[in-house]
Amino acid sequence: MPETKRFEIKGKCILFREQRYCIHSNKVKEKQGHHEVKNPHSSRARNTHCTATIHLRLEHQRLSLIREKFIALFWDGHSPASALHVFEDELYLNTTNEQELLEILADRAYNPGYDYIAKLF
Known part of the structure; x- marks a missing residue:
């Protein structure tokens, strides 16, 4: 209830x-x-x-670690779209199975949306 x-x-x-x-x-x-x-x-x-x-x-939940990763990508010259693409590629490479990948991609605490990244940019 x-x-x-x-x-x-x-x-x-x-x-x-x-x-x-x-x-x-x-x-x-x-x-x-x-x-x-x-x-x-x-x-x-x-x-x-x-x-x-x-x-x-x-x-x-605090997104400070993820925030720092995106700021580092922005300093390297990435746009919000390319930073999101690089970050999601890293998630694909670090997961062990497909179920874990789906859970991480659906969770906005670990995989923020484009709007969050664009505002951070």
Whole structure:
């Protein structure tokens, strides 16, 4: 359920944490209660006891090391686009498997977007 306080976990500052459940789960159907629906055979009304959940967590992390790498690339004469390309190539070479690479490329704490790099430039 929603927890919007700040939590300190392993030196990281957690800004937001929440767990969501599938609309077809038993937990959601219990919260909705027993109310009369217009179409009782619709797929939304069914309780299929789905166990799918998603845990959302927003952390505050410092990007100082990554920032220093990009500043060094800018001093070497790179533009924001070429600096991002060189940085992502380095990520490709340093990862051991494809799953780890996908996780790193999707995480903005390790692979910042072009807007961040352009503003840093």
